[in-house]
Amino acid sequence: MYSDKVMDHFTNPRNVGEIENADAVGQVGNVKCGDIMKMYLKIDNEVIVDVKFKTFGCGSAIATSSMATEMIKGKTVKEALNLSNRAVAEALDGLPPVKMHCSVLAEQAVKSAIYDYAQKNNLHYEELDGYNPNEEDDHHDHGVEEED
Amino acid sequence: MKKRVYLDYSATTPMKKEVLDEMLPFFNVQFGNPSSIHCFGRENKSAIDKSRGIIAKTLNARTEEIFFTGGGSEADNWAIKGVASALKDKGKHIITTKIEHHAVLHTCEYLEKNGYEVTYLNVDQYGLIDLEELKAAIRPDTILISIMFANNEIGTIQPIKEIGVIAKENNIIFHTDAVQAYGNVVIDVNELGIDLMSLSAHKIYGPKGIGLLYIRKGTKIQPIIHGGAQERRRRAGTENVPAIVGFGKASEIASEGIEDHISKLTYLRDRLINGLTEKIPYVFLNGHPTKRLPGNVNICIQYIEGESLLLSLDMVGIACSSGSACTSGSLDPSHVLMAIGLTHEVAHGSLRLTIGDYTSEDDIDYVIEQLPPIVERLRQMSPLYEKVKGGN
Numbered sequence: 239m240y241s242d243k244v245m246d247h248f249t250n251p252r253n254v255g256e257i258e259n260a261d262a263v264g265q266v267g268n269v270k271c272g273d274i275m276k277m278y279l280k281i282d283n284e285v286i287v288d289v290k291f292k293t294f295g296c297g298s299a300i301a302t303s304s305m306a307t308e309m310i311k312g313k314t315v316k317e318a319l320n321l322s323n324r325a326v327a328e329a330l331d332g333l334p335p336v337k338m339h340c341s342v343l344a345e346q347a348v349k350s351a352i353y354d355y356a357q358k359n360n361l362h363y364e365e366l367d368g369y370n371p372n373e374e375d376d377h378h379d380h381g382v383e384e385e386d
Numbered sequence: 387m388k389k390r391v392y393l394d395y396s397a398t399t400p401m402k403k404e405v406l407d408e409m410l411p412f413f414n415v416q417f418g419n420p421s422s423i424h425c426f427g428r429e430n431k432s433a434i435d436k437s438r439g440i441i442a443k444t445l446n447a448r449t450e451e452i453f454f455t456g457g458g459s460e461a462d463n464w465a466i467k468g469v470a471s472a473l474k475d476k477g478k479h480i481i482t483t484k485i486e487h488h489a490v491l492h493t494c495e496y497l498e499k500n501g502y503e504v505t506y507l508n509v510d511q512y513g514l515i516d517l518e519e520l521k522a523a524i525r526p527d528t529i530l531i532s533i534m535f536a537n538n539e540i541g542t543i544q545p546i547k548e549i550g551v552i553a554k555e556n557n558i559i560f561h562t563d564a565v566q567a568y569g570n571v572v573i574d575v576n577e578l579g580i581d582l583m584s585l586s587a588h589k590i591y592g593p594k595g596i597g598l599l600y601i602r603k604g605t606k607i608q609p610i611i612h613g614g615a616q617e618r619r620r621r622a623g624t625e626n627v628p629a630i631v632g633f634g635k636a637s638e639i640a641s642e643g644i645e646d647h648i649s650k651l652t653y654l655r656d657r658l659i660n661g662l663t664e665k666i667p668y669v670f671l672n673g674h675p676t677k678r679l680p681g682n683v684n685i686c687i688q689y690i691e692g693e694s695l696l697l698s699l700d701m702v703g704i705a706c707s708s709g710s711a712c713t714s715g716s717l718d719p720s721h722v723l724m725a726i727g728l729t730h731e732v733a734h735g736s737l738r739l740t741i742g743d744y745t746s747e748d749d750i751d752y753v754i755e756q757l758p759p760i761v762e763r764l765r766q767m768s769p770l771y772e773k774v775k776g777g778n
């Protein structure tokens with residue numbers, strides 16, 4: 239059911255763990271199935287120099303967190319904010335439709351961490367306009383999992 | 387070759403060789419239609435009746451009370467819809483439980499949409515119903531009590547005999563889904579006061595696609611499959627003769643060896659439960675410690691999620707299942723685990739390992755050895771676990 243890439247990231251997840259004195263920490267819960275993802279960022283001069291995650295969730299949730307951390311490491315904060323769940327899923331050679339929502343969790347974790355960073359440092363990113371970390375987000379591509 | 391350990395016997399069982407051997411001639415040599423007058427037909431008619439007789443004997447039922455179906459789900463559908471339509475003038479109220487198989491639950495929901503009322507009984511933390519709640523739920527218009535014999539997920543065995551007495555006292559038909567119980571618990575339909583009972587062959591080392599409904603003589607029930615005179619006009623369709631023959635053989639083997647089967651599985655089950663709960667912290671057993679199926683182990687491993695557990699176990703050759711929302715397709719956690727009062731989060735870490743006739747002590751020890759490091763690895767990744775360990 240999963241691609242080799244997903245299985246690889248599930249078995250050998252990159253960037254698992256915590257960052258002490260992180261510049262940003264974000265935690266999100268999945269409204270669909272109750273999973274939790276926590277992301278830590280170290281940011282230097284608007285560049286994400288280090289990133290770590292922890293995930294309580296399925297294989298796809300673990301793999302998408304891992305892939306998302308790889309994709310934003312070394313990128314600017316702005317670039318990271320533009321990471322979409324689609325892009326993460328594509329980088330993993332796709333996810334089963336019922337598992338698309340797990341990738342939304344990864345995207346949300348990145349956003350929520352950067353939101354934390356913006357709050358702490360009084361920064362403004364237009365990509366975060368209207369973003370509320372405590373709100374259920376429905377504007378994302380959840381795939382076609384509704385068909386049951 | 388890589389070690390493979392199958393611990394999903396509640397999902398299905400491998401067919402026994404003796405069963406297969408018995409079935410084979412009926413695919414090509416003895417292939418006649420049992421309804422035909424000629425000898426090709428007649429010899430198959432008698433093969434069906436022989437199977438019927440064997441199975442009836444294992445249940446202390448009469449031969450003519452056994453009706454073959456296309457599986458356990460059809461038998462559940464038939465029992466509920468068949469009684470509902472036969473007794474619609476008497477009443478439209480049905481009592482069942484919150485932990486039934488979906489074949490029962492969804493049939494009841496279907497009837498609710500069609501003017502019937504259904505009471506779904508609660509269960510306690512072990513998955514047992516409360517007999518007082520059952521008595522209180524009975525109304526003058528109650529036409530059916532449908533309560534499963536043993537639960538497919540947590541293995542809890544209900545007080546069937548007591549339920550049978552209550553049903554009889556109130557003159558209500560009692561149906562039980564015994565798909566998981568048959569072959570694992572001794573069943574005597576008379577002693578237990580059962581009027582209707584669903585069974586399935588592939589859970590007892592028989593073929594898939596064949597089940598039966600036991601119908602006590604005199605029980606009012608309508609057919610739901612129309613179109614022929616088979617099964618004494620109650621279930622149309624050319625009989626699946628090879629499967630029926632296989633079902634008979636599987637029943638015979640299961641009932642002959644049931645004492646040994648129960649004691650062997652119970653031993654392995656308890657070895658697995660004890661091994662896992664001793665070696666892994668924050669693990670607890672779901673279901674009742676003793677009133678449970680001999681081959682059923684269902685545990686919650688806290689702070690991790692079931693699908694990632696299944697994937698990791700599969701990589702070391704261990705096959706089992708989980709009630710986690712992430713494995714369910716609908717993304718809802720198991721209704722059974724919710725009914726016994728688990729939180730969504732804890733149900734996430736549920737793992738069901740079901741033992742059967744080909745499970746060895748070696749297999750059990752292999753799981754006890756393989757699971758703890760997998761759990762540890764996943765917990766290291768879990769944001770919930772760091773708090774427990776006093777970190778943060």
Ligand code: FES
Nearest residue numbers: 271296299340712
């Ligand atoms: S996070 Fe639950 S299904 Fe993936």
